[in-house]
Amino acid sequence: MFPSFQTEAAEMRDVLRRYVPVIRTWTTPDGHLPDPYETIYSENYAPANAAAVLAAVCSSSRTEEAAKLLEQMLARTVTLLGDKQGVTPFCRVFLYHYGLMALLLAPEPDRSRLVGRFGGVLAAYEDDCVVVNTNCAALQWSMELFTEMLGLRPANRELLRHRLTFIARAQLGSGFINDEVTEKQIHDGMPIAYHAFTLFLLLGAIAMIKNWPEELEAERLEAERIIRSGMLWLRHTVTPDGAFAMIERSSYQTFTWGALTALLAYTAPGGEYGATVDAAFRNWLPYAHEDGTYGCTPNLLPHSLRVGFETYTHLNMYNLLGLTGIAVAERVLERGIRLPEAMSSEAAESDRELDATMIDAESGYAFYRCGLHFFGCTMRMHNRQYAPVMQGFHFRLDGRKVPVAEPRLSSPYRLSAKRDRDDVWEGYAITDEAGLVHVPDMTHNVQLTAESDGFRMRYADERLSCEKTITIGDDGIAWHYVLEVKQALRSIDHVLPLVVHDGRNPLRIAETPESGVLLLRTGDQSFTLRYEGTASPEMELHRSILSVSGISAKVYARASGPLQPGHIVRWSVKLSSSIL
Structure with missing residues (x-):
């Protein structure tokens, strides 16, 4: 031995x-x-x-x-x-x-x-x-x-x-x-x-x-x-x-x-x-x-x-x-x-x-690590369609889990249909003029490049072009979006799934006088969730049991809408933590 x-x-x-x-x-x-x-x-x-x-x-x-x-x-x-x-x-x-x-x-x-x-x-x-x-x-x-x-x-x-x-x-x-x-x-x-x-x-x-x-x-x-x-x-x-x-x-x-x-x-x-x-x-x-x-x-x-x-x-x-x-x-x-x-x-x-990025175009995954900060990212939607493209997962902020639920789409994934309420994922959802909801669902790799603090991703389809960055550092995790509209759209929303209960700790949420800011608390951790460039965020009442993280619910924030071709939309969401 x-x-x-x-x-x-x-x-x-x-x-x-x-x-x-x-x-x-x-x-x-x-x-x-x-x-x-x-x-x-x-x-x-x-x-x-x-x-x-x-x-x-x-x-x-x-x-x-x-x-x-x-x-x-x-x-x-x-x-x-x-x-x-x-x-x-x-x-x-x-x-x-x-x-x-x-x-x-x-x-x-x-x-x-x-x-x-x-x-x-x-x-x-x-x-x-x-x-x-x-x-x-x-x-x-x-x-x-x-x-x-x-x-x-x-x-x-x-x-x-x-x-x-x-x-x-x-x-x-x-x-x-x-x-x-x-x-x-x-x-x-x-x-x-x-x-x-x-x-x-x-x-x-x-x-x-x-x-x-x-x-x-x-x-x-x-x-x-x-x-x-x-x-x-x-x-x-x-x-x-x-x-x-x-x-x-x-x-x-x-x-x-x-x-x-x-x-x-x-x-x-x-x-x-x-x-x-x-x-x-x-x-x-x-x-x-x-x-x-x-x-x-x-x-x-x-x-x-x-x-x-x-x-x-x-x-x-x-x-x-x-x-x-x-x-x-x-x-x-x-x-x-x-x-x-x-x-x-x-x-x-x-x-x-090991303390760096790994981008594997063959498998369609990328991983970022800097000290105790870590997350993975999808570069394409795979055959079983468990998660949208450009999806961050396994976030570790200073080595600790955060109350962002691990992603999971319901099965089977229904292309260009109204999203299933139980789905757990982070990203944008666009509603077209016919009322159909779309999420990033490309089966080919997006263009992904490593940044000093995360990943930058770009892609384009017939509806829009998108640049998304996920960054992580001592000041928190941030998701940044720049979308250029190519077709008329009713709206663009940002979606973020939060763990509301893991079986031991509930998530407590409080609004602040400052617009677009939510205070979160779970167990011995507290977080600030800050939105810039969107309407005020709201958590839906529906709860999902799809994510391994626990019972989860999505926070929605309207980024813009209605929109015409040529319109450029920018917004960001940041989760910062502090130990109580």
Whole structure:
């Protein structure tokens, strides 16, 4: 074990151990593991992840309770694998992968006994899932290795090469792995969460296999190369509080906590990539509920409200998947596994670039960092259309979160239609003469350039040309707009989503005698929100649960209207903070 990380590993083991009673509470008398709050597709692959967590517990602090539950969860996993009519092929890939991982995590003699009971069925199982995305390929690559390491059957060498080649081809030149790639087509999805998850799945195989066979050495080296390149990209998103900037699908869901913790344990536990493994591990612990579960998204609101959840997110599934990441992180620290020095030294040499901007036109993201100030920005609207263009996200002002809600558009996005009231985003909304509302929705990159304190963006369409800047510094975060109108418009409004409650702290708002200024207070922070060049801002009464940040509401301010071609509109919004 890394001597300096013994405490972290011990605390990880303690967190996993404390989850055993939660799994027991969820388990029905007949050995099922349904979600406590849902009925639709509520069990999914949770039993296999529960088995992995329980196996990790048995490996460090075995109890009869944990060992009995482990066997129950593996029995349920095998049953679900056999239900090809009721369980989708993609779900069965997760079940098979994590069921095998549980056996590798389990201590002897538990492993031998469990392999003796379930090994025949697992060895005979035939995967019938086509590659539906890149993380699916990573799951399939790892589980093929697991079967050989457990002595169930030899790995299919041709399939191993195919799956790893598939992942490598999905990795852009910048190092980013696009998850929305299938055997037949490539979509411009670019979810950051699944970039990290794919890297984590590759790492899982490296962590589970203690002694790699010589004939599989090329597989390990290629996986390490993909992880190295992917982490050189991901490090630009990591902030000192142990989180990483995300947008698009599954942003800030529990499983990303475990994935980042494991990845930092393997590549940069001391904080070389922006945060220590300890900071990443502790990042999600404050979101624990009284019953021992964690919020699936980083807020303290009740699970049943599903605040910030994707439609496919369930409490048991993502809690256990996240904790599987912690189990892998603990195994990495306990075994002292590190990305080879020849690879990590390349990152160390470029660490000086971390405190700067990163603009990646291929993935469509840009990231700004200066000391403890940070934010990410979208350069185009991606395939799933989760956020408008020129959208700032993951703001950190002096290292602290601000009450600006993480963006999220409702699905499906409806082009040139009246905006959904639940949508959470910052930007302008123009209303044309027909009464239709439009937001920046370009599927090609805007022109983005780095400034000393942020980004400047330009684009033009048939309605207007726009110059937008987002800046951040010791005096706050500012959004500046200059719009030149090309077609007659009814109005232009500015929209800013604020978190009105995160489950613990309400947002208190007060107007001031000064026009266009609002005073905000949440927890131990106070802010001044100042508008220049607009009418007085007003917060709508409607509340949205789309954002992972919590319950949010939009502040609207009329910038101008009605307008004729040639009209130029300028305005700015600034959020400044002070500690109470």
